[in-house]
Amino acid sequence: MQLDHILTHLGEERSRYFNAVSPPIIQSSNFVFDSIQDMRDAITDEINQHVYTRGNNPTTAILRKKLAALEHAEDALVVSSGASAMAAAVLSQVKAGDHIVCVQKPYAWTYKLLTEFLLKFDISFDFVDATEIQQIADALKSNTSVLILESPNSLTFEIQDLAACAKLAKDHNITTVIDNSYATPLYQNPIDYGIDIVIHSGTKYINGHSDVVCGVICSSKVIIENIFKSEFMTLGLNISPSDAFLILRGLRTLPMRMERIVNTTAAVIDYLSDHDGVDRILFPFHDSFPQQTLAKKQMKACGGLFSIMLKTKDKDKIERFVDALDAFLIAVSWGGHESLKMPSLVFHDIPGREDSPIPYNLIRLSIGLESPEFLIANLEKAFKAIS
Numbered sequence: 001m002q003l004d005h006i007l008t009h010l011g012e013e014r015s016r017y018f019n020a021v022s023p024p025i026i027q028s029s030n031f032v033f034d035s036i037q038d039m040r041d042a043i044t045d046e047i048n049q050h051v052y053t054r055g056n057n058p059t060t061a062i063l064r065k066k067l068a069a070l071e072h073a074e075d076a077l078v079v080s081s082g083a084s085a086m087a088a089a090v091l092s093q094v095k096a097g098d099h100i101v102c103v104q105k106p107y108a109w110t111y112k113l114l115t116e117f118l119l120k121f122d123i124s125f126d127f128v129d130a131t132e133i134q135q136i137a138d139a140l141k142s143n144t145s146v147l148i149l150e151s152p153n154s155l156t157f158e159i160q161d162l163a164a165c166a167k168l169a170k171d172h173n174i175t176t177v178i179d180n181s182y183a184t185p186l187y188q189n190p191i192d193y194g195i196d197i198v199i200h201s202g203t204k205y206i207n208g209h210s211d212v213v214c215g216v217i218c219s220s221k222v223i224i225e226n227i228f229k230s231e232f233m234t235l236g237l238n239i240s241p242s243d244a245f246l247i248l249r250g251l252r253t254l255p256m257r258m259e260r261i262v263n264t265t266a267a268v269i270d271y272l273s274d275h276d277g278v279d280r281i282l283f284p285f286h287d288s289f290p291q292q293t294l295a296k297k298q299m300k301a302c303g304g305l306f307s308i309m310l311k312t313k314d315k316d317k318i319e320r321f322v323d324a325l326d327a328f329l330i331a332v333s334w335g336g337h338e339s340l341k342m343p344s345l346v347f348h349d350i351p352g353r354e355d356s357p358i359p360y361n362l363i364r365l366s367i368g369l370e371s372p373e374f375l376i377a378n379l380e381k382a383f384k385a386i387s
């Protein structure tokens, strides 16, 4: 399906709401029926009908259709966060006694899901260096039911061979779940490689305006309906109709935002590649990236999130660099209109995190919608502050 059709037309039923171009926010918790039979019909197909907003809501339903189409999936659910999208997807595929294989260094709350939450239900796990398919194969056990991927990850950007992972998992009757937040549905469609469930933090590029927290689950009709009837309805993972409206609005400009971000990122990375204050650049499409060939095979483009390692190991200098880099806001998250910086130094003085494996000269940058000139001038200023 054509991108333009999806973003402007798919799922919009304008004749049902006064031919309004923009969809209404159906801010209603419940929906009434003309008859017993009508109500019965709706309840038996609750995922597609309108019964109660903890289930399906008309404003959110428009978004579901567009996101499913963007991910080449049969159906999608929009949930309260990226973290809950991963939790619901994984929960839907496990039972007590199962084992999960997961990529090393996954997103923090995917890590907690395995190391704390699911442990309570006697579900064990192994983290593996998934840059080598053999390492995944070696970690599989007879009770492995889920393989969790994140390609690229959002701090050091290691990727996995999606087709190889999907094949290995299918051969062993294991469900694959991938966190595809980084690449967006525009730049990587894991379902095309045979991956079963794709989740997103919609908080990042999909909404893109740093004003909504949400998640997306994309998969087959059967899997999505099972998640809907169980995890989604039981845990109450729905978003509000007004948030659905905001995400729809954000989604309309996803291609233009990404194009702008990709171009700006290329210019910023060019500048940084030539700078002698930079020791390394971690970015899947960078010439120095060990998996660049695979990255270019699987992804149409990279986003605007990457990490640099400064040449200096002097903590005071790193701090001065970060302070001088004031066009980039210091914050968690990424994928919004605003450029952000996330120095790993933040995590090095938190009690209990002293053993963080991430070197403290690493700084993650998220490129926003500002111009490359503006951002590069600011980087120049920051390097001057420590030279």
Ligand SMILES: *Cc1c(COP(=O)(O)O)cnc(C)c1O
Pocket (backbone or CB within 6 Å): 081, 082, 083, 084, 107, 153, 154, 179, 181, 182, 200, 201, 202, 203, 204, 213, 214, 215, 333
């Ligand atoms: C932010 C993020 C999440 C979690 O999303 P929330 O919407 O914050 O719950 C999951 N995966 C990745 C890669 C992320 O960056």
